[in-house]
Amino acid sequence: MQLALESNMFFMGVEYLAVFCCGLVGGLAAVHKEYDLFAILVTAWLTALGGGVLRDVLLEVPPVGITDRWSVIAALVSGIAIAVLHLEVDKLKWSMLTLDALALGLFAVIGTSKAMYLGSSGMTSVFLGMATALGGGLVRDMLLNDVPMIIRDKHWYAVPSAVGCILDVFVCKGRMAGLLNVEQEIALDLVIIALIVGMRLSSVIFNITFPGAMERHNV
Amino acid sequence: MQLALESNMFFMGVEYLAVFCCGLVGGLAAVHKEYDLFAILVTAWLTALGGGVLRDVLLEVPPVGITDRWSVIAALVSGIAIAVLHLEVDKLKWSMLTLDALALGLFAVIGTSKAMYLGSSGMTSVFLGMATALGGGLVRDMLLNDVPMIIRDKHWYAVPSAVGCILDVFVCKGRMAGLLNVEQEIALDLVIIALIVGMRLSSVIFNITFPGAMERHNV
Amino acid sequence: MQLALESNMFFMGVEYLAVFCCGLVGGLAAVHKEYDLFAILVTAWLTALGGGVLRDVLLEVPPVGITDRWSVIAALVSGIAIAVLHLEVDKLKWSMLTLDALALGLFAVIGTSKAMYLGSSGMTSVFLGMATALGGGLVRDMLLNDVPMIIRDKHWYAVPSAVGCILDVFVCKGRMAGLLNVEQEIALDLVIIALIVGMRLSSVIFNITFPGAMERHNV
Structure with missing residues (x-):
């Protein structure tokens, strides 16, 4: 069964836009560290498509991130764009945050649906949806030798994607x-994606964080 | 052929206990770094089941770590448990060391046997057994941006698993x-597992270490 | 179709030599950090064969790095060799640089050709060729908690492999x-490999670097 979100041109366009935005955000990390253009392209590609590659390796299907021409082009163009336009993108903090949240939602829904339609169980599909949504940023940060943003950032990032993946299974x-x-x-x-975007942005705006380990003191 | 160690309820129980203990040890690393509950769950899951995922990806079979309901539950419950009980677990140093050594042995034997029964050669099975035993901790440390424990720890950790995997091939x-x-x-x-546990604990108790590169001096 | 470069004994010998040299270079990083022999073996193996494992996982074929006896032996012997001969290898800076460049070229061509003959598209084959050539060093540096050399090193390393992979597709x-x-x-x-070696060495000798993001200043 075809993915509902890939069934018409409009949604395909939105997906490539999400890839492009993820690539911009990812490449920016390499620009800030003053790496060369190749490193910028690699981090842009990895952030945008690495999560899908992770999902496809676990699903044992050919990875979209190295086989789908338009996805690869969107990711590489985003790397070149950020190498030129980094000052502008740096200023668009809120636009980028919104677009990144949109990509988070879209990737979560697409990843979960793809796994479900390939016959995975609901639980497995939630894992694979989250891998799609979070995997790219995670691998990029491992590559750049940072603690991954999803672990450092106390604001909700993984939680909205988990909620969205679970709802999408139903x-x-x-x-x-x-x-x-x-x-x-x-x-x-679309409701699920809006919910993910809403949760992510609310968390940043209202500074809502997720609790850590129970605080207890040695007696 | 069914894995001998998964052929009865008792051994299945031991395996889930091993997953649980690995998850406790793994989650503790995230608690000590004061990450949030999501990060604790991820590191617990990754430490407990990441090695098996690595093995299953290399074997091209569906990864247990995202498909086996009880393994996933054991790993996630261990993450929640460590978020609450971290002070207690911190005090149980020797118990945890023993349980971790038990998990090391169990995962080495299960990983090697699974690969052998799926038709891999002896050499490949040793690699896959070691990937199962060591992969989880390794990926967790890469995620948390530490040099992996198996590389930093001068005490025997990888060596007993290698010996156990080789014996298990026979x-x-x-x-x-x-x-x-x-x-x-x-x-x-069981003899092999006991040997692995014995080697690991002896190494810590008697401070037996593995040599590094040959020490030589410029002349 | 058999890979042209694996069709006779001479080229097989060159390939194992490339594995061996990559292993020496990789193991040396662990020797310098004063890790134990096991860590030296792991980093030698990962540097020499990790790129091929990455390629084979993405291609969904059994990974050469854990199934091909002679490749594994070449990698492990290189780890033992570097543990003994690290002082000598340290002095052979230019020889090692040349041999490493040769391995880069050889792995790029072998990886690309393998993917093409297994039916991948040209674009996918370029990705897989680069994964073969660059993946080993990349995973090793992630393991040792360094920013990967291909990202830090401003000299051409990835660029020659990209050029070589694209030419090899044709x-x-x-x-x-x-x-x-x-x-x-x-x-x-062989012409492509010579070109890759030539580009790599020229870049180091004449200090040719790849540009970073466009330098611009806030106005």
């Missing part, structure tokens, strides 16, 4: 059981 | 050649 | 279309 199950048609699936997918 | 070959029955295989597996 | 296409016979393919492969 949407996919409904669709596979024939309870939803493709339009309804797309509508619900 | 046990599996004996079983596949019909020279051993399932009870004998289990008995020998 | 050679493979020519061979598959019947325009080239095996001797011509080998000859062109």
